[in-house]
Amino acid sequence: MSDAVREKVIAIIAEQAVLDVSDVRMDASLEELGIDSLGLVEAIFAIEETFDISVPFNANDPSETDFDISSVAAIVTAVEQLVADQKE
Amino acid sequence: MKRVVITGSGTINALAWDVPGTLAAFREGRCGITELDFRDVERLSIRIGGQVHGWDGSAHFDRQQLTLYDRFTQFTLHAARQAIQEAGLSFSGELAERSGVVLGTAAGGVTTWDDNYRTVYEAGKNRVHPFVVPRLMNNAAASHVSMQYNLLGPSYTVATACSSSNHAMGQAFQMVRAGMSEVMVTGGSESMLCFGGVKAWEGLRVMSRDACRPFSANRNGMVQGEGAAVFVFEEYEHARARGAAILAEVVGFGMTSDGADIVMPTADGAARAMRGALRDGAITPDAVGYINAHGTGTAANDRTECAAVRTVFGDHADHLMVSSTKSMHGHIIGGTGAVELLACIMALRDGVVAPTVGYEVPDPACDLDVVPNTARDASVDVALSNAFAFGGFNAVLALRRV
Numbered sequence: 001m002s003d004a005v006r007e008k009v010i011a012i013i014a015e016q017a018v019l020d021v022s023d024v025r026m027d028a029s030l031e032e033l034g035i036d037s038l039g040l041v042e043a044i045f046a047i048e049e050t051f052d053i054s055v056p057f058n059a060n061d062p063s064e065t066d067f068d069i070s071s072v073a074a075i076v077t078a079v080e081q082l083v084a085d086q087k088e
Numbered sequence: 089m090k091r092v093v094i095t096g097s098g099t100i101n102a103l104a105w106d107v108p109g110t111l112a113a114f115r116e117g118r119c120g121i122t123e124l125d126f127r128d129v130e131r132l133s134i135r136i137g138g139q140v141h142g143w144d145g146s147a148h149f150d151r152q153q154l155t156l157y158d159r160f161t162q163f164t165l166h167a168a169r170q171a172i173q174e175a176g177l178s179f180s181g182e183l184a185e186r187s188g189v190v191l192g193t194a195a196g197g198v199t200t201w202d203d204n205y206r207t208v209y210e211a212g213k214n215r216v217h218p219f220v221v222p223r224l225m226n227n228a229a230a231s232h233v234s235m236q237y238n239l240l241g242p243s244y245t246v247a248t249a250c251s252s253s254n255h256a257m258g259q260a261f262q263m264v265r266a267g268m269s270e271v272m273v274t275g276g277s278e279s280m281l282c283f284g285g286v287k288a289w290e291g292l293r294v295m296s297r298d299a300c301r302p303f304s305a306n307r308n309g310m311v312q313g314e315g316a317a318v319f320v321f322e323e324y325e326h327a328r329a330r331g332a333a334i335l336a337e338v339v340g341f342g343m344t345s346d347g348a349d350i351v352m353p354t355a356d357g358a359a360r361a362m363r364g365a366l367r368d369g370a371i372t373p374d375a376v377g378y379i380n381a382h383g384t385g386t387a388a389n390d391r392t393e394c395a396a397v398r399t400v401f402g403d404h405a406d407h408l409m410v411s412s413t414k415s416m417h418g419h420i421i422g423g424t425g426a427v428e429l430l431a432c433i434m435a436l437r438d439g440v441v442a443p444t445v446g447y448e449v450p451d452p453a454c455d456l457d458v459v460p461n462t463a464r465d466a467s468v469d470v471a472l473s474n475a476f477a478f479g480g481f482n483a484v485l486a487l488r489r490v
Contacts, residue, residue, distance in 0.1 A: 038351060041293050054133075059293045060309045060387040 005051070005083060006076045012046045013072060026073040033072075040069065047075075053082045091324035092264045093490065094335040094433065096177070098170025100163050101315030101417045101427050102138035106170055110417075110427070111434050114442035115463045119416050121300060121311050128283040134295045138313025138418025139281050155219050157232065158197035159279040163316035163423075164229035165236065168273060172237055175320035176332060177271060179238045186269050188241035189233045190260045191318070192252030192276030194422030195285075196245075197224030202284040229277050233318075241269050250382070251343075252276050252422035253317070254475035254483035257429065258341035260321045261485070270323050275426035277316035286312065292351070294386050300419070302383035302412035302444050303390050303458040305451035310384040313418020317426035336436045339470070339488045340369025346480030353389055353476050358382075358396035361482035365472060366400075369486045374404045376486075377468035378435045380428045381458075382476045383412020383444065384419055391453040393474065398456075409466065411459040415445040425475040429485065432471040436489040441466050 014021045017033040024033065030040055037059055044055050056065040067082075068074040099106065102120030103113035113120065124137045145154050145162045157165065168189075179187055200223045204216045222228060227245040234243045242263060246256040253276025260274035280286070289295055289312060296309035327334060342364025346357035366373060382393055390412075398405045413431045414420075420427050431442040440463055447460035473485045 041291075044293070045291065057293055058296075058308055060296070060307065 005080050009076045016043045051083050053086045089265050092261050092338045093324050093327050094319050095322045095327050095332045096171035096175030096320030098167035099317040100166045103417050117443045117445045119445050134290050137281050158200045158223050160277045161229040164277040167316040167318040168233045171318045171320050184238045184240045187239045187271040188243040189230050189239050189273040190256045191230040192246045192256035192422045194249045194252050196226035198280040198285045199282045200224035202282045248481045249477035251475040251477035251481050251483040254425035261338045264321050264323050272321045275318035276423040278421040278423040279314040281314045299446050300385040300415045301446040302385040303454040304447045305449040307385045311418045313420045315420050316423050334490045336433050337488045337490050340365040340486030342484045344482045353392045355392045355395040357482050359399040361484040362400045365484040365486040373401050375470045378471040379410045380431045380473045381410050381412045382474045394454045409441050409459050410456045411444045413442050432473050432487050435468040435471050
């Protein structure tokens with residue numbers, strides 16, 4: 001399952017950043033990929049729709065919730081966790 | 089140029105259904121934000137708001153009127169009646185032709201859209217009420233005020249998101265000042281606290297789930313409110329000649345555009361709008377004692393707004409009060425500047441500055457005197473009212489004590 005989640009998250013981020021999937025490095029931050037706050041909110045929406053999950057995220061205080069957006073890898077891990085938690 | 093004074097005021101919002109009740113709540117620092125109560129609220133993740141609970145349109149309007157009055161129109165008419173009654177004006181003859189109504193709303197009849205989409209999409213019906221269009225249109229509220237009070241001069245509706253009513257009142261001010269109108273009824277109204285309205289806002293992820301805490305370091309977003317406020321702007325000599333009681337004088341108006349981002353504000357646009365209002369009213373910065381902030385309680389607005397105040401006022405920024413009454417009535421979107429103008433009038437006329445409630449933790453990025461939690465007695469000569477909208481449209485009004 002893990003690979004599938006990663007591929008889909010990377011595809012969503014790549015689309016938002018207008019990059020090729022192969023250019024999305026796992027250790028890159030969204031800022032480095034050129035994704036601004038609106039892009040982030042759109043990416044989270046796409047993640048929710050794709051995985052049928054609810055992502056706890058408040059743009060005012062990204063650190064308020066456990067949803068870690070510090071890097072692509074962190075987002076993949078967080079989404080995997082949410083998918084596992086919310087699919088039980 | 090003519091002088092412009094305010095001779096009537098009316099409101100309905102989560103704090104009270106009239107001006108005295110609203111000002112009492114401001115003085116007490118009472119918060120009107122509660123659990124939302126409407127159909128399908130359980131499907132929302134945001135469930136608090138400055139809702140007007142217990143409002144029953146049928147107690148105020150007859151059946152025929154109600155078919156034409158969306159909730160935002162009902163709120164407008166309720167506030168307009170208070171304002172025109174307080175002003176003691178009736179409009180006929182030449183006065184009627186030289187008077188109009190300019191109101192702000194961001195979205196007009198949202199609950200009408202919401203209800204009728206349900207009818208055709210969810211309930212699968214293929215027919216809606218014949219008056220859906222005249223009920224939901226953005227200018228419905230202004231039109232009904234014009235019809236009800238015989239205001240036959242220039243009338244229209246301004247939609248600039250959260251700046252709508254400040255833009256409307258600024259236009260009304262300019263029209264009276266220019267001698268184009270004797271009297272303008274002005275202000276704004278909003279009512280989008282329904283499932284579709286709040287669902288749309290949820291998507292932006294800028295809403296707080298628990299409280300509106302402007303300028304507080306632990307603020308976590310805006311809380312939406314609903315309601316209206318309406319004022320009578322009148323040419324000074326006209327008001328004096330008839331012995332009208334004057335609430336305050338409108339002395340300046342500034343409007344600017346950020347030209348930058350559809351949702352993120354810039355300090356420069358805000359600063360230029362405040363400067364513009366001061367220049368327009370020939371006001372020196374150190375004459376300003378109070379600013380009713382836009383103060384939405386979002387991370388971005390409050391930080392940017394405080395930086396703008398520092399830019400405009402320099403050292404004087406440490407000698408003026410800046411509060412956000414949105415902490416009490418919520419963000420009334422297109423009607424918010426109108427309801428907030430009441431706090432400016434209270435500061436000037438009653439010498440009481442409304443507090444920013446819900447304030448808990450100082451934020452170094454918002455290190456102004458935000459009048460935390462408790463109202464304050466102070467003598468204020470000039471007050472500004474800020475509104476900064478999505479889309480980068482800024483509108484600032486300047487009022488002076490009479």
